[in-house]
Amino acid sequence: ILNVEQSPQSLHVQEGDSTNFTCSFPSSNFYALHWYRWETAKSPEALFVMTLNGDEKKKGRISATLNTKEGYSYLYIKGSQPEDSATYLCASPAGGNQFYFGTGTSLTVIP
């Protein structure tokens, strides 16, 4: 079992603010780190797949970094908008198809 943790559990920000949250995972036997965005009543949507130490990925106003040596990834949202409100999940595979998910960070952007 892989212990994947996310913080904070929930976050409220004002529209236009930038924010970030953390995913931590065991640094030994690392394969990859996945970020998903999950809006209520919708399917979780894949945001990033990160594999290399120092990876930085960007998709519009959302970006992510990866540190495999210390076992953490940051997700950043620049200039938050109400449509960014969702739960952001990270997951790490333990080999094969078994993924271990964090509990998620619930983001609410207040207009």
Add this chain to the structure above:
Amino acid sequence: SAVISQKPSRDICQRGTSLTIQCQVDSQVTMMFWYRQQPGQSLTLIATANQGSEATYESGFVIDKFPISRPNLTFSTLTVSNMSPEDSSIYLCSVPQGPYGYTFGSGTRLTVV
């Protein structure tokens, strides 16, 4: 990537009853996965459904409680049997997308009263 249709999207059920959740994939896939997210908890893998063989259950989950069918390569069902309030969760089916992780259904939000 695959598209998954999951039904029902939500239900409120009486304790002691059973609910069957269906997932239909728009392409043939070898493996389908069933997850559960209890309130405040992580998404947790219940079982892997393989076509033509019995499902493989993770520790803490048993076939009598969560029977799974996989009649072909595009369809699977998960039944939550003899429900109790502790079964109130979001249930998700998913299929692997190689290096891109998983594609998920839209989830079934179950409340047991």
